[in-house]
Amino acid sequence: MKEQDFEKLExxxxxxxxxxxxxxxxxxxxxxxxxIKSAIEMPVSDYIKVKLNIFKCPKCREQIIGLDEAKxxxxxxxxxxxxxxxNALSFKRHxxxxxxxxxxxxxxELTKGKHKEVKITPIESNEALIxx
Amino acid sequence: xxxxxxxxxxxTQKKIYEKHSILAEEIILILRDDKPIFKKxxxxxxxxxxxxxxxxxxxxxxxxxxxxxxITTAYPSDKKQIKYYKRAVK
Numbered sequence: 238m239k240e241q242d243f244e245k246l247e248x249x250x251x252x253x254x255x256x257x258x259x260x261x262x263x264x265x266x267x268x269x270x271x272x273i274k275s276a277i278e279m280p281v282s283d284y285i286k287v288k289l290n291i292f293k294c295p296k297c298r299e300q301i302i303g304l305d306e307a308k309x310x311x312x313x314x315x316x317x318x319x320x321x322x323x324n325a326l327s328f329k330r331h332x333x334x335x336x337x338x339x340x341x342x343x344x345x346e347l348t349k350g351k352h353k354e355v356k357i358t359p360i361e362s363n364e365a366l367i368x369x
Numbered sequence: 370x371x372x373x374x375x376x377x378x379x380x381t382q383k384k385i386y387e388k389h390s391i392l393a394e395e396i397i398l399i400l401r402d403d404k405p406i407f408k409k410x411x412x413x414x415x416x417x418x419x420x421x422x423x424x425x426x427x428x429x430x431x432x433x434x435x436x437x438x439x440i441t442t443a444y445p446s447d448k449k450q451i452k453y454y455k456r457a458v459k
Contacts, residue, residue, distance in 0.1 A: 243416070248408055249409050250407070251407045251417075253372050256373070257375045258375060258397060258401075263374055263437065266432055281383070300378055304375050304377065304393050304400075307377055310379055310382055310393065311392040314386045314387075
């Protein structure tokens with residue numbers, strides 16, 4: 238979307254209800270009827286499934302989850318990416334050595350904004366999780 | 370405009386994570402802790418731009434009768450959107 242197009246759009250003020258992230262009910266947009274609460278096991282990959290409390294339309298079977306519930310799916314997606322890292326989006330960087338430590342640069346595509354430190358969690362002998 | 374319900378389909382969430390590494394947690398942090406800019410687009414669409422670690426542009430389909438917003442897509446904001454956001458929040 239072009240900057241000018243975005244600027245031309247009407248600005249609105251939005252407020253959120255207290256239970257917006259964990260709604261107790263949902264409505265199907267297509268059928269305009271109340272969705273039914275249900276529990277499913279959603280496959281994330283061949284090896285990983287996640288149990289989700291969903292809202293399902295009794296007519297068209299559309300499935301929606303609240304954002305708080307979506308955090309469970311987040312965890313499953315992260316675990317799946319760690320386990321299937323060969324296919325995951327990744328960045329390769331050359332290492333420098335200062336006599337004591339290996340140094341590499343974090344790609345700017347990932348790290349927009351200012352950061353002062355990173356947290357490194359070893360996973361195994363030559364793998365680590367890096368957070369910034 | 371009041372939003373009482375925010376939702377996302379599991380398939381959409383999986384897609385935006387696979388394409389852009391965007392988690393629902395990140396969207397929650399922007400909506401809850403940042404002050405995103407909201408715009409009304411055509412076809413009952415709302416667009417939000419916000420910042421938490423990085424700038425994200427989030428599209429919602431809004432149902433005014435139910436005060437319900439369903440996330441349809443999200444992606445890292447482009448340079449023009451970031452520039453607009455920075456000007457707007459000054």
